[in-house]
Amino acid sequence: xxxxxxxxxxxxxxxxxxxxxxxxxxxxxxxxxxxxxxxxxxxxxxxxxxxxxxxxxxxxxxxxxxxxxxxxxxxxxxxxxxxxxxxxxxxxxxxxxxxxxxxxxxxxxxxxxxxxxxxxxxxxxxxxxxxxxxxxxxxxxxxxxxxxxxxxxxxxxxxxxxxxxxxxxxxxxxxxxxxxxxxxxxxxxxxxxxxxxxxxxxxxxxxxxxxxxxxxxxxxxxxxxxxxxxxxxxxxxxxxxxxxxxxxxxxxxxxxxxxxxxxxxxxxxxxxxxxxxxxxxxxxxxxxxxxxxxxxxxxxxxxxxxxxxxxxxxxxxxxxxxxxxxxxxxxxxxxxxxxxxxxxxxxxxxxxxxxxxxxxxxxxxxxxxxxxxxxxxxxxxxxxxxxxxxxxxxxxxxxxxxxxxxxxxxxxxxxxxxxxxxxxxxxxxxxxxxxxxx
Ligand SMILES: NC(=O)c1ccc[n+]([C@@H]2O[C@H](COP(=O)([O-])OP(=O)(O)OC[C@H]3O[C@@H](n4cnc5c(N)ncnc54)[C@H](O)[C@@H]3O)[C@@H](O)[C@H]2O)c1
Numbered sequence: 001x002x003x004x005x006x007x008x009x010x011x012x013x014x015x016x017x018x019x020x021x022x023x024x025x026x027x028x029x030x031x032x033x034x035x036x037x038x039x040x041x042x043x044x045x046x047x048x049x050x051x052x053x054x055x056x057x058x059x060x061x062x063x064x065x066x067x068x069x070x071x072x073x074x075x076x077x078x079x080x081x082x083x084x085x086x087x088x089x090x091x092x093x094x095x096x097x098x099x100x101x102x103x104x105x106x107x108x109x110x111x112x113x114x115x116x117x118x119x120x121x122x123x124x125x126x127x128x129x130x131x132x133x134x135x136x137x138x139x140x141x142x143x144x145x146x147x148x149x150x151x152x153x154x155x156x157x158x159x160x161x162x163x164x165x166x167x168x169x170x171x172x173x174x175x176x177x178x179x180x181x182x183x184x185x186x187x188x189x190x191x192x193x194x195x196x197x198x199x200x201x202x203x204x205x206x207x208x209x210x211x212x213x214x215x216x217x218x219x220x221x222x223x224x225x226x227x228x229x230x231x232x233x234x235x236x237x238x239x240x241x242x243x244x245x246x247x248x249x250x251x252x253x254x255x256x257x258x259x260x261x262x263x264x265x266x267x268x269x270x271x272x273x274x275x276x277x278x279x280x281x282x283x284x285x286x287x288x289x290x291x292x293x294x295x296x297x298x299x300x301x302x303x304x305x306x307x308x309x310x311x312x313x314x315x316x317x318x319x320x321x322x323x324x325x326x327x328x329x330x331x332x333x334x335x336x337x338x339x340x341x342x343x344x345x346x347x348x349x350x351x352x353x354x355x356x357x358x359x360x361x362x363x364x365x366x367x368x369x370x371x372x373x374x375x376x377x378x379x380x381x382x383x384x385x386x387x388x389x390x391x392x393x394x395x396x397x398x399x400x401x402x403x404x405x406x407x408x409x410x411x412x413x414x415x416x417x418x419x420x421x422x423x424x425x426x427x428x429x430x431x432x433x434x435x436x437x438x
Contacts, residue, residue: 001025001184004074004081006104008035008067010047010159010263010330011121011152012084017055018163020065022188027074028067039067048329048356051160072111079181080117081108083132084152087122087267094270096125105132109139117173117181119148123208123268125275129172129201146178149201151208156263157327168195172204209272213286216265218253220289223296226256226433236433237415256433258339258387258413259296261324263332266293297335301342304411307430308383313347318381318405320374321388321414323357331360335413336387340365353377355390379404389414398425409438 001024005016008030016028030036038044043060045053059065068074075081085100101122108118118136120129133147149172154162169186173179179198186196199207226236236256244251260266269290276283305312324334331337334357340350344367353371354361362370371377374393378384384405386393394416402408408427410417415431422429428438 001080001181002078003027003185004029004071004078006030006071006074006081006083006108007085007100007122008032008039008046009084009086010049010156011154012082013039013045013047013056014049014052014154014159014163015082015084015121015152017052017059017065018160019185020059020062021055021164022185024064024185026059026065027078028065029071029074030067030069033069036067036069048327049156049159050327055160071107075108075111075116077114078116080119080148080185082119082121082150083108084121087124087271089267089270093274094267095274096123096267096271098124098128098131101128101132102135105135106139109136109143112136112140112143112145115144115177117146117148117178119150119182120205121150121152123151123212123264123271124149124205125209125271126202126205129205146173146175147201148173148178148182149204150182151204153208153211156330157325165192166194168197170197170199170204170207172199172201174201209268209275212264212268213272213283213289215253216260216269216293217285217289219255219257219260219265220292220296222254222256223259223432224292229433230436233435234433235435239433256415258300258335258432259293261297261333261335261337263324263330266290266333269293297338298342300335300413301339301346303413303430304339304343304383304385305346307411307428307436308409311347312343312382314349315347315382316349316351316380317343318371318378318384319350319352320354320377320384320386320393321357321390322352322354322361323388326388326390327356329356329360331357331364334388336361337364339385339387339413340368344368351377351381354388355392357388375400375404380406382406383409383411385411386414386416389416398427402426 005012005028008028016026020026035046083104085104087096090097129147129149171182229236240254243249244254273287322336351369353374358370410427411430419435419437423437430436
């Protein structure tokens with residue numbers, strides 16, 4: 001089998017590398033010349049994703065994985081072409097911006113010279129697959145193809161494992177011929193008995209949005225319960241465990257925090273809200289989730305300011321973690337993008353450290369001082385704020401933290417420390433939905 005992967009970003013590069021590991025010949029294409037040159041000439045991985053460098057190196061060496069900016073070359077002899085380009089929020093209205101997908105479809109049409117399965121791996125609203133088919137037919141009436149929807153459920157930070165051992169694979173394919181190609185591509189997953197769901201195109205497209213908006217709702221639910229916990233003196237950790245042990249609820253995605261962010265949940269919740277409104281079937285739950293989450297990210301800066309006495313003018317705040325979650329360098333819609341500027345606006349100086357995200361972060365923030373390590377970040381600061389739960393922040397040497405900070409004050413927006421321990425250590429401590437100390 002041979003495939004072309006259009007878009008060599010978080011999803012395209014991981015999917016391409018994983019398919020090549022499955023034994024498929026993969027050519028990854030991108031318009032970004034620097035990205036492709038780096039990959040091709042220096043084996044440079046453009047993103048931070050654990051394990052990806054080794055996977056790319058071994059499959060490139062084995063001759064199953066290559067990179068190009070030339071789609072024609074990539075499509076030569078391909079059984080399938082995957083579209084894994086970005087679908088960001090459209091400026092102004094929140095609909096998914098499908099221009100990259102439709103441009104890719106036009107380009108694919110131009111180079112199609114044999115039966116090809118065109119697979120949308122990008123997260124795309126209901127109806128996009130049919131539109132991709134229409135575009136290809138219009139641009140190349142003689143083209144012999146099927147359009148398939150195959151949404152991706154990988155999580156950044158554990159993307160390779162998620163791709164290789166997924167809970168399920170969803171395939172919206174409506175002809176036997178296309179289904180057979182997809183079955184062959186995912187043969188390795190059949191062997192490990194991964195559930196593979198074949199559905200209609202629209203169903204597959206909607207499954208992806210329904211999954212992401214459900215998860216965003218679950219996070220938002222526990223975040224609101226956390227706020228209530230703070231008012232009534234309950235502990236959100238215990239509440240989450242108490243409900244999560246119920247098999248109907250499940251324990252995952254019940255961690256209270258500063259609000260969901262990242263490259264998917266914010267834009268996908270918004271896009272589904274728009275789709276539902278367009279079709280006259282508004283999703284009021286998701287509309288509410290979107291607005292609660294937006295407000296929450298903004299409210300987090302206020303929580304910090306209040307804990308620091310209501311005025312942070314002239315104070316230095318040490319911020320640990322800037323990416324939207326650990327084990328990625330992705331800053332897209334990270335809560336830090338709301339919290340850091342709001343703290344600056346309130347008069348604080350921000351010194352920050354993130355193990356992988358500072359290069360990306362520097363494109364978004366102004367006047368942030370970047371530190372070389374977590375400890376370097378907090379030296380002489382008035383307070384410490386944990387924004388992202390990187391493992392290295394979970395086991396800080398608290399004695400050292402105390403000597404470095406001007407005063408032992410920790411605002412823990414990821415609940416990675418425990419109020420009792422922090423009290424015993426003599427910290428003033430503010431978590432989310434749990435007892436504050438001091
Ligand atoms: N990032 C995630 O964790 C994740 C998970 C599941 C699904 N998704 C979905 O996957 C899609 C891709 O997301 P991403 O995070 O990988 O995006 P990304 O921005 O990291 O990568 C997209 C790449 O596509 C390239 N590109 C755009 N148009 C092109 C064209 N016509 N030809 C060649 N290359 C082109 C861009 O240069 C870029 O490198 C989105 O729809 C997203 O919602 C993302």
